[in-house]
Amino acid sequence: MNRRTKIIAVGVAVLLAAGATAPAMATDDGPARSGADRAGIAREAAALTGTAMLARPAGDHVTVSFDAHLDAKDNDNPLNAHGTFRFSHYVGDWGGKAEAEVDCLITGGKVAVVSGVITKADRDLKDAVGKRVGVSVHDLGKQDRLGYSWAALGLPQETPDDLPRCISSAPFEKTKPGSGTFRVLPWEPQR
Secondary structure, eight states, X not given: OOHHXXXXXXXXXXXXXXXXXXOOEEETTEEEEOHHHHTXXXXXXXXXXXXEEBOOOTTEEEEEEEEEEEOGGXXXXXXXXXXXXXXXXXXXXXXXXXXEEEEEEEEETTEEEEEEEEEEEOGGGGGGTTOEEEEEEEOOSSSOEEEEGGGTTSSGGXXXXXXXXXXXXXXXXXXXXXXXXXXXXXXXOOO
């Protein structure tokens, strides 16, 4: 193989690899498709991922992390979402952390609502184990917004036992700049 053929072969390989991971592109025959879609690999139906701290007054430390997903095969049923989300809240001598197992995820554009049942908690949140809670996120890039079901209900352990899945408040809180970011993958339900 001569030098020119090798260069062309390497160039084609790079272009093929880039096509599989390239951002979505609109085509004349339909909506934007991701590189994974063009390569014949189905993308997941929806996702909410990332970690950030909330912008709170000095001495009030709140961190939230998401790893929530809806698989492509479950596109028509957001109740089949899976994953976890975690939150911690400490102020002075009060506080604790909790982890919830995801039981619903719905996203639209850059907004997500996720719910889950708390499976682990410590310190002042330990009585929340077994309670369903919901969280909403608005993925704005540099400074996201977040809301939670217990905003109007009291602490997570005060949540009613019959709280429905995918219920939360509007994303009224802001994240602390530079503390991390949330990423929302929009859901595209079949109609």
